[in-house]
Amino acid sequence: MSKWEENVRKVTPYTPGEQPNRPGMIKLNTNENPYPPAPGVLKAMTAPDGDALRRYPDPAASVLVNALAERYQVDPSQVFVGVGSDDVLAMAFMTFFNSEKPILFPDITYSFYPVWAEEFRIPFEKVALKDDFTICKEDYYRENGGIVFPNPNAPTALAMGLEDVEEIIRHNPDVVVIVDEAYVDFGAESALKLVEKYENLLVVQTFSKSRSLAGMRIGFAIGNPVLIKYLNDVKYSFNSYTMDQTALSCGVAAVKDEAYFQETTDKIKKTRENAKVELAKLGFSFPDSKANFLFITHPEYQAKDLFQALREEGIYVRYFAQPRIDNYLRVSIGTDGQMEALYAFLRQYMGKA
């Protein structure tokens, strides 16, 4: 090892789900939306002309911030935007989690949390979920350097009621509590209604799931203006302009089309409820999902074998080789047609065809 390597920040990076590109594949492995974004988004892509492209974007991303503020009925000073909710969460970890006490998050959760903690040298403790994969709120009533959890949780898909979320926030006035709501639009209750009441609450959401814009990298956070100001200071100390001209225009178009948003999220919820019935018929069990994916297990078939068999068939789902969940598969909700193909393959594989 060369001497210059001694001062390198060495980290074990997060491994994103694979992004295969096989013709005819059925991709249910990264919780993308099976439907394209709102029609206005494709039109908005061409809004930035040569003159807009050669110039720096608005560093405050005001068009998008204002559209979100209007949609969620908050003041623009309460909105922060970033390059996907990963960027927003990374900035939030860097900004708010600077205590010497450990931050707390569930043992089974978004696997990027420990990666950010390592990157920013934040001490952390994983808090075990109960055996039924629910979060035990009382476990978070103790000294800590901050709290973060997804609601619904991933990959379990389970949602916590807003009263329980509030209890966790109420017991932790001295630290920042981040509620990561990447999947909230598929049926959970958002903590957004609590941001006026708790100045230490940051709610993070994304355009990657319910707004079909994973490809444009747009996430946002809503909180009280003081919190958002701190977050912006750190962001402006990292990169003045994170949102490019097309991301801004596409993002605004997506927020404005409320009808399409309702229609597509409703369709996905309907397909998910049907998937619960179909997969149960095949002998699968799963926590009751409020997200755009199901976390399934089977008493007779090993998840890893199923994962491999599906993969060979061109059906991609997600498998985590981790303690407690290594006999589960996370299956994103696709179109009805894609889900039918999944059931058909499973029936055949299990000899139930």
Next chain:
Amino acid sequence: MSKWEENVRKVTPYTPGEQPNRPGMIKLNTNENPYPPAPGVLKAMTAPDGDALRRYPDPAASVLVNALAERYQVDPSQVFVGVGSDDVLAMAFMTFFNSEKPILFPDITYSFYPVWAEEFRIPFEKVALKDDFTICKEDYYRENGGIVFPNPNAPTALAMGLEDVEEIIRHNPDVVVIVDEAYVDFGAESALKLVEKYENLLVVQTFSKSRSLAGMRIGFAIGNPVLIKYLNDVKYSFNSYTMDQTALSCGVAAVKDEAYFQETTDKIKKTRENAKVELAKLGFSFPDSKANFLFITHPEYQAKDLFQALREEGIYVRYFAQPRIDNYLRVSIGTDGQMEALYAFLRQYMGKA
């Protein structure tokens, strides 16, 4: 102050140049390219369709990495891309500058360097430029935690010869040396030809200036594969997908059009050389620019007064209220027409019309 605020990372953010949007304004304040991006870029914007937008982009940004590798005749494993060169530099500071010894950079330079150092808690020392604003290479032959400087430097616009750049790298084998070449395509010699020879050299460039794509946020770094691997690990520990689908397709289109790149950079260099003549006629002096801007001062007129007078006329330039340079203006090179308007106003203001 609430108790949760105690653990907030408090920073003094970088202040980007203002982005006014006044009809008919002449914007020479943020070193943007006055010409639109290559014609293929606007076509490429619509390449991502609904299906591409709903899906995550390639986390490795391979299409863009490969296009850059081909253009600069290096291996794809030697290329890193980010959301503008600010993102690339932020990631590089976080990755490589982890020594307890101070990093070194010029006292007059890109004012984001001390901001990143503060954000990531990196000790630093500013090394004074000589009175003529040149970098004294010998000042960098001492123990340090890393080195970063732009070439050409900003806002002075002065370029260092490649032999001198190499001397600095050669004297510092134990730390990473970052050469920030945001403006290199306007006439300086790139250190890219040294990356095979020095494994501790990282060369950073951007699409924001010479490729007219400030609005799409694309920057890149080239170095040896080991260095790039460390940088990617830190990036993948921050955000899996930083480059959105349109940034990727626009970036590739820009790299592929070499003829347009030559044509527009040549035009800007020609306008700059003419500007040197015209501004000298008006009594201005300036370091000999190899960038797309001039750093001008006048013996009879205060820079701050000129800045204000120009602003009222709708001509935006950049003024830095900083020691040693507070009687200078940084003027980006615009079109010939924009520059004529600048000269005309100055002539009138100085009673030389």
